[in-house]
Amino acid sequence: MKKTIALFATAILMVFQVAMADGDKVVKIKTTAVCEMCKARIERTLGLSKGVKESNLDLKDKTVTxxxxxxxxxxxxxxxxxINTGYDADDQTxxxxxxxxxxxxxxxxxxPH
Incomplete structure (x- = not known):
């Protein structure tokens, strides 16, 4: 059982290293989103953008990663x-x-609601 867990943990670490080794970057952007509909709209729009691998909007601090x-x-x-979705992005209106x-x-x- 311990060997299985160790192998599983090693496999996860290897996948994480490969994901980061491919040169992906992360950016955090402040927005003016206020609700779950905003979150869904921003994440969907970014998901359709070329080169974006994933996005997650935290409504508590209004930051999209x-x-x-x-x-x-x-x-x-x-x-x-x-910006073209209708929300501020950092200092841009x-x-x-x-x-x-x-x-x-x-x-x-x-x-906020």
Missing amino acids: VKYNPNKTSPEAIRETI ANMKAHDKLPSCCRKTAA
């Missing part, structure tokens, strides 16, 4: 995607047309 391939995209392109199309509960003036 994005793992991406630097050969296919950049932090600037990721911020631009968030959201695209107002996209922001105005968001449900009223997802706009900057909405209270």
Whole structure:
């Protein structure tokens, strides 16, 4: 049993090292998201973006963590995607047309809920 657990742990570490060895990078971006609908919208849009491997928005601190391939995209392109979805990205303001199309509960003036 101990050998099985040790082999399993070794396999997981090897997979993690391969994943990080392929050159993926991580960026954290502050947003103006307020609810689960915002989270789903941002993560879905980023998931469709070229070079983005995964994204996760933490609504408590309004930060989206994005793992991406630097050969296919950049932090600037990721911020631009968030901006064009209707949300602020770090110190850059959201695209107002996209922001105005968001449900009223997802706009900057909405209270967290």
